[in-house]
Amino acid sequence: MSAEPVVRPSWVGPLAAALAEHAEPWVDVLRPAQGARKSAVLALFGEGPSGPEVLLVERALTLRSHPGQIAFPGGAADPGDVDLVDTALREAYEECGVLRDGVEVLGALPAAHVVVSGFDVTAVVAWWRVPLADTPADPGEVAAVLRVPVADLVDPANRVTARHPTGFRGPAFTVAGHLVWGLTAHLLAAVLDLAGWTTPWDDTREVGIPDRYLRDRRPSTLARDTGGPDAH
Known part of the structure; x- marks a missing residue:
């Protein structure tokens, strides 16, 4: 292509x-990095027919962790990665076929610690100047x-507060019949x-989080989910 x-x-x-220039806008909500194993996700924005749009993935139902959930492409840092930007770009290629030659990195958000997985996650933000896949x-x-228009995401009709069975509440988005919640939504x-x-x-x-997003096949000792902002 x-x-x-x-x-x-x-x-x-x-x-x-x-x-x-930003000053960690979510520091009171997400846990700061804990010096844990590092991972990265790619928040990739491109120009679509109706303005900016963002790339999201629907995780396969066969995955042990967070099957079926909507997320940014990403994963754990590998020893061969140069840095976390390299991690994010590698994962986007492996998961979605996104070629890094078409991507311009704009910056990154401060790392957030995810208790469920034990990772410190950095969101790398980029512009898809040549959408190659x-x-x-x-x-x-x-x-x-999914390539989701920002206009749809910021439409008040598509923004809700997600309610986890544990009682946690956090911002969420309704996207193409899916609910984006947890860390991805934050x-x-x-x-x-x-x-x-x-x-x-x-x-x-408020909307309850559908059961299909709460199925996790990892051992219970590794998959305790409080439903907090770092749930996935």
Whole structure:
């Protein structure tokens, strides 16, 4: 698959500047890095027919951890990775076929510690200047690739508060029949805020997290899920 570079959209510069200048907007919600094993996800934005859009993946139902959930592509750092940007780009290629030559990294969010997995997760934010792929490269990990318009994400009709069975409540998005919640939703909300895309929404409107997102096949000692913002 080939594609031509697109003209740099007007939103790219301000987003890059905000990433360089921000002051950890979610520090009171997410746990800061704990010096644990490192991992990275790629928050990849591109220009779509209706403006900016973001790449998300639907995790395969056969996975032991978080099957069927909507997330950013990403995973654990490998010894051969140069840094966490390299990790995020490698994982996006392995999961979605995203070629790094078409990606311009804009910055990163501060690492957040995920208790369930024991990882410190860094979200690398990038612009997809040459969208060279958008289909699952590894169906064993990814069931589907979603390119979701930011306009849909910030639409108040699609923003809700997710309610976990444990009682935790946090921001969430309804996307193409799915619910984006937990760590992914918090990271996504942080980027939307930094970019100035967020619009007012009713955070009192709650939805329960569907059972299909709460099935985890890992041993119970590794998969205790309090439902907090770092749930996945």
